[in-house]
Every structure is written in C-alpha cells, then in structure tokens.
Amino acid sequence: MLSGKGIQVKAHAKINLTLEVLSKREDGYHNIISVMQSISLHDLLHLVPSNKGIKIYCGHPRVPNDESNLAYKAAEKLLEYTGIKKGVEIRIKKGIPVAAGLGGGSADAAGVLLGLNKLWDLGIHLEDLSSLGMGLGADVPFCIYGGTALARGIGEKITPLPTAPKLDLILIKPPFGLSAGDIYKAYDKMTVDAAPNHQKLMEGLDRNDTTMIVDNVGNMLQAAAVKARPKIQDLVDILKGVGCPGVFMSGSGPTVCGVVESDTMANDIMTRFSHSPMEVFLATTVGRGVCL
Ligand code: ATP
Numbered sequence: 001m002l003s004g005k006g007i008q009v010k011a012h013a014k015i016n017l018t019l020e021v022l023s024k025r026e027d028g029y030h031n032i033i034s035v036m037q038s039i040s041l042h043d044l045l046h047l048v049p050s051n052k053g054i055k056i057y058c059g060h061p062r063v064p065n066d067e068s069n070l071a072y073k074a075a076e077k078l079l080e081y082t083g084i085k086k087g088v089e090i091r092i093k094k095g096i097p098v099a100a101g102l103g104g105g106s107a108d109a110a111g112v113l114l115g116l117n118k119l120w121d122l123g124i125h126l127e128d129l130s131s132l133g134m135g136l137g138a139d140v141p142f143c144i145y146g147g148t149a150l151a152r153g154i155g156e157k158i159t160p161l162p163t164a165p166k167l168d169l170i171l172i173k174p175p176f177g178l179s180a181g182d183i184y185k186a187y188d189k190m191t192v193d194a195a196p197n198h199q200k201l202m203e204g205l206d207r208n209d210t211t212m213i214v215d216n217v218g219n220m221l222q223a224a225a226v227k228a229r230p231k232i233q234d235l236v237d238i239l240k241g242v243g244c245p246g247v248f249m250s251g252s253g254p255t256v257c258g259v260v261e262s263d264t265m266a267n268d269i270m271t272r273f274s275h276s277p278m279e280v281f282l283a284t285t286v287g288r289g290v291c292l
Contacts, residue, residue: 006048007119011111013041013102015250018196019219029154038146039283050087058092074109099177101251103139110143147288162205163287173255175277183252187224214246225253
C-alpha cells in the first residue's frame, strides 16, 4: 500500500509442499527440486523514504538491526544495481517465526525489492528482481514471485505453477530453531530414499485436485531434522493422529505443517498445544501478487 509516508508491504512466509535433495554441489550448496507455496502468515514492512541512507528497525531479539539484516542487504543491492542515490528507513514487524524453515528473512528481502521497485517507480521486471535477490538468500527468488512455484537449482530457478486451491493449514513451531546448513550436513551423512512425487503433486495443481496435492506432500530433509531433534517426529505423529490428511516439515525445519479439514480439527490441535512451549499458527495458502 502506497501512502505519503512510504509503502507498506506484506512479506509472506513460504512452505515447501515437496522438497527433494538431488546432489551436493562443489560450492557446498545442494541442488533441490521443491514445489513452494506462499502462505498468509507474514511480516509487515514499512518502507519510508529517508535522506540518511538505509536504516533498519526491527524489535525482534533474534533479528539483526544492522547491515547483516537481509532486508538491508536487499535495499543496498537495489541501490547498487540502479545507481540511484536514495535512502530508506525499513521498519520490520515480524509475524513469521525466526529460523523456522518458513523463509522469513528471504520474505523480507523480497518484500524490500518489490516495495522499493514500486515506491521509487523503477519498473524493474520480476525476473530481474529475482536475479538480484539470488545472492541474498536461497528463497528470495521464490518470494519475489510468490504463489505456487517449482524451484530448482539451489532454489533460484523458479517456474510459476497453477495457483494451489486454498488449503487451511496449522503450523507448529517448536521452541528451537534449526540451521539449514546443519540439517543439510546431517542429510549428507544419511541415506534417505523416499523422494516426494512432485509430478503427481503438480498434476494435482493442474487439475485443481486438493486430495492429489495433499497426498503427495513430502520433504527429504525431514529425516535429518528428526534425527537432530526427535521432538519433530512427535509433532508429525500428533497431527497425523488427529487426522490431518497431509503432514510435512517445511524447508530445513523445524516447523511442521498440517492440512486441516475443519474448525473442529484446528481447535482440537490448538487445545493439545495450549499448555506447551510450541507456537501454533493458523494460515492458508495464498496466490501471487498479494504483498503490495
Ligand atoms: P531459511 O530456511 O532460509 O534458513 P528460515 O526461515 O529458517 O530461513 P530466517 O527466519 O530467515 O530462517 O532466519 C535465519 C537467520 O537469518 C536468523 O539467524 C536471523 O537472525 C537472520 N536474519 C537476517 N535478516 C533477517 C530478517 N529480516 N528476518 C529474519 N531473520 C533474519
């Protein structure tokens, strides 16, 4: 939303409906295939023009307020790319839990690129914004497009897919974070042969067939995350136990997502976790172009 005082951007979290690890690259990163999906859970960014360079304000204790913040890096990259001499104050209100596998930092970086492109009327195409975001974080290119998309490479090659039907989700975030690097390292030492069936899930998207989508969710990093933090398996078992038709971990974890089919099911799960240290979020899938 544009106003006299700047622009407000909703930076949406992502989940990985599928995630397959293909190979380890020489640079240490991993080639993956993943069907990614934006969800309604979001951070709120307020971008206000300033004549004092780039400034970050974020009250979250685990998010830096300096040039290491991905939102700062995104603004810096855009200024470098365009050569324009402007400044911006970036106020971040976190709604996405940190180090949760929900791409919070990447969402903020993408939100800054999209927001400043609009605020400063730069007219940069999405493909170019996506390339600019590539070096900032693996999920930034996806977050530039949003909606439903296939990610390949290290997550930087994005092919938009038909928008998924609206799914109601419950997200359970344990009281610990996981580092993507650590989980990929643990994965390299394991044998995980159950790859999710992306083709079937994409066929479900083409047919707008919720059951076919939900039946084919899956994440090859889940076994490594469970090995590091067995609590994740308990969460998966609880969600399956109450009858969630699709249960999967997002990204490198630790957040576990379940598809919920009724308010009763959602309430049942919320009650089970009401006296636990888990953070519980209700969300829905969202389509492209909902952040500005
Ligand atoms: P990924 O799956 O890409 O690792 P994540 O969702 O698990 O992402 P983030 O919430 O992006 O994790 O946080 C990862 C790290 O990035 C944290 O240590 C955090 O301090 C740092 N960080 C830098 N900028 C931001 C930001 N704008 N929002 C959240 N975290 C940020």
